[in-house]
Amino acid sequence: MRDTKTSPVIALLFFFLFILLSFLFHFSFSHCANLGTETDKQALLAFKSKVADPFGALSTGGMIPSTFACGLDLKHQRVISLNLSGQNLTGTLSPYIGNLTFLRLINLQQNSFSGMIPHEIGRLFGLRSIIFNRNMLQGEIPVNLTHCSELRILDLVVNKLEGKIPSELGSLFKLKGLGLASNYLTGPVPQSLSNLSFLQRLSLSENSLNGNIPVELGQLKHLNMFQVSVNSLTGSIPIQLFNITPMDYFAASENQLFGEIPPYIGFTLPNIRLLFLGGNQFFGNIPHSISNASKLEWLDFANNSLTGSIPEDLGRLRNLTRLNFARNNLGTRKGNDLRFLDSLVNCTYLEVVSLSKNNLRGILPNSIANFSSHLSYLYMSANPISGSIPTGIGNLKNLILIAIEVCLLAGSIPISVGSLPKLQVLSLFGNNISGEIPSSFGNLTFLSELHLHRNSIRGSLPSALGTCHLLQKLDLNLTRLNFARNNLGTRKGNDLRFLDSLVNCTYLEVVSLSKNNLRGILPNSIANFSSHLSYLYMSANPISGSIPTGIGNLKNLILIAIEVCLLAGSIPISVGSLPKLQLLSLFGNNISGEIPSSFGNLTFLTELDLHRNSIRGSLPSALGTCHQLQKLDLSDNNLSGAIPSEVIGVSSLSGWLDLSHNHFTGRIPSEVGNLKNSIDESSYIYLFI
Incomplete structure (x- = not known):
């Protein structure tokens, strides 16, 4: 029989063979790794060669960029991420970027890259995130990006891309975020996007997309953000989209969409925070169920054709910050359309209320004085609103703008308006307001626009104007002064003394005093008005004197109207x-x-x-x-x-x-x-x- 034991010689041969094979394997692996590293290095150098880099984000002495720019796979020493967000880079994208075959993330957002997106990116089969937003990239979206089958995020927002949205994007089945907003894209919204069953965020706003919104998009049950605003979309919004429970941001404003807003919307979108449907052709009533959407923060139905009453329980929306129902046909013509305002006192975060240009009829309630202390903007113009401005409005210390123009308001302007420290615009023109202009206006140090024309305001302009106390406090901000079409004047011949104080308003652009009873000599001080002054209206007043020679100093004047007065002298x-x-x-x-x-x-x-x-x-x-x-x-x-x-x-x-x-x-x-x-x-x- 043959001896079954291995001889020492054969064992020694196996030992040397093992050493040799180990050496060859190590050499082969190291050589391949070095080849991969060299490929990445050359690709990065090619990328760098086409980029202007003012902050030195790519400066590494010619080697592979530092970990600030690149993430490396420590095992294979390959580039897996390229993060150059917000580095003020300019240039174009090198096609050699397609050689970074281990790349998982490329983030170039908030730079100034131009040119086209290289088709070679389609070779990066392991890529999971492409973030190119806020650049100046041009051309069409490369179809072969769909070869990046692992892609989760494709963010191309705010560029100059054109052409149609490739229907092939519907094959990126793992995609969770698709951002194409603020480009020049045309054509329809591809139906194929409904295949992206994991999609959570879809942003297509501010393009030139047309056609209908595909019904099939209602199948995207994980969608929490849907943005298609500022396009040319037509038809109705598929009701299926209003049934996606996770939805918290829905924006379809500024299109040509029509139909009724679903009556159950407040129940089927329980997580909605931001709802924008303004600037369309929606009709019918505001759904009463909207008050059940308790997480709502922004609600915008402006510029549609909505009718009927406004739900009286909007105060249940405790997180509401902005409410915009302007430019509709809301109102019942029964004289009690403003009752809903009482409930808004419960919206303790409310910052903006915009109700202008409707048919809301009723007496302005005192409850507006109890609105949120955060309220900054109050728009109620062009409604048949009667009553007077509540004295308590002075409680709203954060008010920046009050616009209640062309209504039926009567009574006087409360003195408390002068206690609004942040007020910049007060526009009450076109009402039946009487009384005098409160001298407390001298406290409005940030006031930039004051429109009180077409009222029945009487008496003299505030003594604070004449003595410069008011306007010295306004001297850096007042840009528009409009007291036209009132009965201002004392008939004592010195009504124009306040003009001397206007020389302190160094940003003054418009002075409108026409159609009053202001009597006196036109002062030379008008020649020293703000160099920004563009419009000077003083017609239909018993103003005497002559036009000052120094008026030629006002180099930005566009209009001078001093008609039907008592001026003499020469021009x-x-x-x-x-x-x-x-x-x-x-x-x-x-x-x-x-x-x-x-x-x-x-x-x-x-x-x-x-x-x-x-x-x-x-x-x-x-x-x-x-x-x-x-x-x-x-x-x-x-x-x-x-x-x-x-x-x-x-x-x-x-x-x-x-x-x-x-x-x-x-x-x-x-x-x-x-x-x-x-x-x-x-x-x-x-x-x-």
Whole structure:
């Protein structure tokens, strides 16, 4: 028999063979690992070569980037993540990025990458997250991204991508987040997206998508965010989408969607926090069930065609911060449409209430004075709301804006309004408000816009205005001052003293005081108004004096309207140095002197109305250089001499030309025929009687 024991020689041979095989295996593995590392290194260097890197996020002395930028698999020494978020990088994406075959995450968000997304990314079969949001990437979404079958997140929000959404994206079965909002994408929403059964977040807003919302999207039972706002989508929203229980963010505003809002929405969306359906064509009533959606924070149904009453138990929405029902047809015409406001006192986080442009009728309740201490914006304009502003409104110390315009409010403005330390805009025009303007307005140090015109406010402007105490506290913020169409004035001849204080309002853009009873001499101080002043309305007041020479300092003036007053003197030459002036209307005064030839410098002038004055001298030919002049009315003055052909030759004057009731002599310039050839039925040319 053969000896079954292994001889020492054979054992020794096996030992050496084992050592050799171990060496060969180690050499082969190490060589492959080095080859992989070298591949990643070259891919990263190629990526780096196309990028401008102001913060040095890629600066590593030519080696593989540091762990700040890259995550490495310690076992294989391969790049598995590339995170360059918010590094102010610019450039394009190198196709060599497709050689990083171990890559699981690539995050380039909040940079300035441009160009196209490389198709080679489709070779990264293990990739789980592509985060390219807030760049300037262009072109179409590569179809072969669908080869990245492990992808969980595809975030391309805020770029310049165009074309259609590839239907092939529906094959990324593991996808949980798809963000394509704020691009230039067109075409329909692919039905195939309903295959993404694990999808939780779908963001397609702010594109140019059209067509209907696919009914099949209602199968996405894990969806908690659905955004399709600001597109051109039509049809109705599939009711299945309102049955997805996890949904907490639903935005379909600014489309062309129609239909009724489902009556059960408050029950089927129990987790909804943000609901945006504004800017569509929805009709019917606001569902009463909405009060059951107890987690609601933002509710926006604005700019639709909703009718009927507003649910009176909205106060159950204890987390509500913003309520926007503006621009609908809400209201019952029964005079009690505002009862729901009482319940809003329970919404202790409420910041914005917007109800403007509806048909809400009733007396403004005192309960608004008990709204949330967080309330910042109150919009109730263009409703048949009566009553008066509650005195307690001064409790709402965080109010920034109050807009209750074109309503039926009466009574006086409460003194307590002056105790709103953050108030920037107060707009109450178009009501029946009486009484005086409270002197407490001097405490409104952040007030930027004050609109009280078209009311029955009487008495003098607050003494705080005249003594500068009020406006010294407003001097950095007041931009619009509107007291037009009231009965302001004392008839004592010194109503304009407050204008001196306006020189402290260094951001003042608009002054509107027309149609009051303000009496006095126009002060020279108006020449020292804010350099930002663009519009000056003072018409229909018994204002005397003359236009200050220094008015030429106000280089941003676009409009001067001081009509039907008692002004005398001549028009300052400096008016011709107002480079932006478009309209100058001084008709119905006692102005004398000549028309300054400097008016020829007013290249943007469209209207010049000086009729019913005592202006003398000749008509300056320099007006012929005002090539945008559309209306010229110099009637009822004492102008004389020939009519310059240069003026009649301004072709834009086809709209309105009146030189009647003067003392012109000579021939009518032949250029008037050119005007007649271009006029229409609404044009007005009147040379002589």
